[in-house]
Amino acid sequence: MNKKNEIIYSFIIIGKNEGWKLSQNLTAIVNYIRLNQIDSFEIIYADSNSTDDSLNRALSFEEHIKTIQLTGHCNAAIARNVAASHATGKWYFFLDGDMELNHKWHEAFLAHTAKGKKFLTGQLIDVYYNSSWQFLTEKPLFGPAKLDISDVTNGGAFVIHSELWHSTKGMMPEIDYSEDVDLNYRLVARGVRIFRTQTPYARHHTIQYNFDNSLFSELKQFKKLMYRGLIMRRHLFNHAIFKRNVRINYTMLLLVPAIIMSVFLHPLCVLIYLLFIVFRGTSNFLRYQSAIKKSLVQMVLKYFIIDIAATAGFLFFFPRKPGIQFQIIKE
Numbered sequence: 001m002n003k004k005n006e007i008i009y010s011f012i013i014i015g016k017n018e019g020w021k022l023s024q025n026l027t028a029i030v031n032y033i034r035l036n037q038i039d040s041f042e043i044i045y046a047d048s049n050s051t052d053d054s055l056n057r058a059l060s061f062e063e064h065i066k067t068i069q070l071t072g073h074c075n076a077a078i079a080r081n082v083a084a085s086h087a088t089g090k091w092y093f094f095l096d097g098d099m100e101l102n103h104k105w106h107e108a109f110l111a112h113t114a115k116g117k118k119f120l121t122g123q124l125i126d127v128y129y130n131s132s133w134q135f136l137t138e139k140p141l142f143g144p145a146k147l148d149i150s151d152v153t154n155g156g157a158f159v160i161h162s163e164l165w166h167s168t169k170g171m172m173p174e175i176d177y178s179e180d181v182d183l184n185y186r187l188v189a190r191g192v193r194i195f196r197t198q199t200p201y202a203r204h205h206t207i208q209y210n211f212d213n214s215l216f217s218e219l220k221q222f223k224k225l226m227y228r229g230l231i232m233r234r235h236l237f238n239h240a241i242f243k244r245n246v247r248i249n250y251t252m253l254l255l256v257p258a259i260i261m262s263v264f265l266h267p268l269c270v271l272i273y274l275l276f277i278v279f280r281g282t283s284n285f286l287r288y289q290s291a292i293k294k295s296l297v298q299m300v301l302k303y304f305i306i307d308i309a310a311t312a313g314f315l316f317f318f319p320r321k322p323g324i325q326f327q328i329i330k331e
Contacts, residue, residue, distance in 0.1 A: 008040040009033075010089030010162070014079035015097020016048035019057070021205050026061050028100035028202075033063075036106040042066060045097075046083035046326075048074035054097070059330055072325030076156060077171035077179035082326050084162075084170055093159050099202040108197040109159065118161035119187060119194045121154050122201030123147060128208040136208055142196065150193035152241050153184040157202050158194060174319040177227040185235045218305045225306050228252075229313025251277050252307040252314075277303055 011029050015022055026043070033041055044066045045058045058065045068082055076096075084092055091113075095101060105122050112120055124141040158180075168186055171179045184194060218225075229252070232245055246253065251273065258273035281300030294302065 006040055007042050007089045009091050010087035011043045011093045012083045013045045013095050013097055017050045017052045018054050018097035019052050021098040022054050023057050024100050025097055030063050032101045032103040035103045044083045044087055046079040048079050067330040068326055069329050070326045073322035075176045077175055078173045081170040090162055091159055092162055092165055096156050098205045099157055101202050102200045105199050105201050108199040117195045118164045119192055121158040121194055122197040122199050125200050125203045127203055127205045147198040150195050152188050153181050154194045156180045174321045177224045178231050182231055185238055185241055188240045189238050218302050222309045225309030226313030226317045229310035230317050233314045251280050252310045255307050255311055
């Protein structure tokens, strides 16, 4: 590894209780570095107060890992911001602790950054497990239409030029969920869209949560769903994502007007919303029934809960910025 002021690549990992997945993550990064003959790099791991052996795995890893532990409020936005504030590279490679970087992606990275891209990612391969971490299946996250294009949103696995990252002031620490969507929307408003290559960027080891068919699981995520409305409110006048906002929130957008009309015009006006929510639940039930083990009624109620939570988030949810507390375990 070269001197600090010569570092080009900063590999930034965030995680909490990732255990064996973190070891796979770090091994994949080292393979990426070695197989692509990279000699100007640093690896930074920001741990969100894990209670398992994740910290020890990072500290005892064969390659030097700059290790930071969050000690206050923890979320992905804070972890990425803190890690990036200690990064010195030109390019930030962001990964979650349950991902494995694909060493073959480097060729695509070099090709597209040579064309001026400063914000990019690749296909993501989801590797699904059940709740006991027994392998179920794996499949690509994005279809062909979402590859080799500039998109308006992406998850937390991406590469960004350090100057572009710092010009946005990173992610918003008060956003516990959908912080990556918010970052993408802010960049889209400035005319910068993430470019997604056909070559996979990483493999993502995750539990297949869609197999949980209980409505109670939806209600437990009520606060998380409120961030959907919060993000919509923050980007209400972002014309670049207007169509997407309408497409993914059209039943939510109908909910309040339908209630108002049913109160002041006619009670049957609420049927407008009910018809659309049944249509949405039915269409998604038919589309995903092989993967999501829910009944049609459960699917309709799922979207109703989402709309209620998102509406509450849009109207009433104003989270405060938390204090940032961390300690550097290994410089």
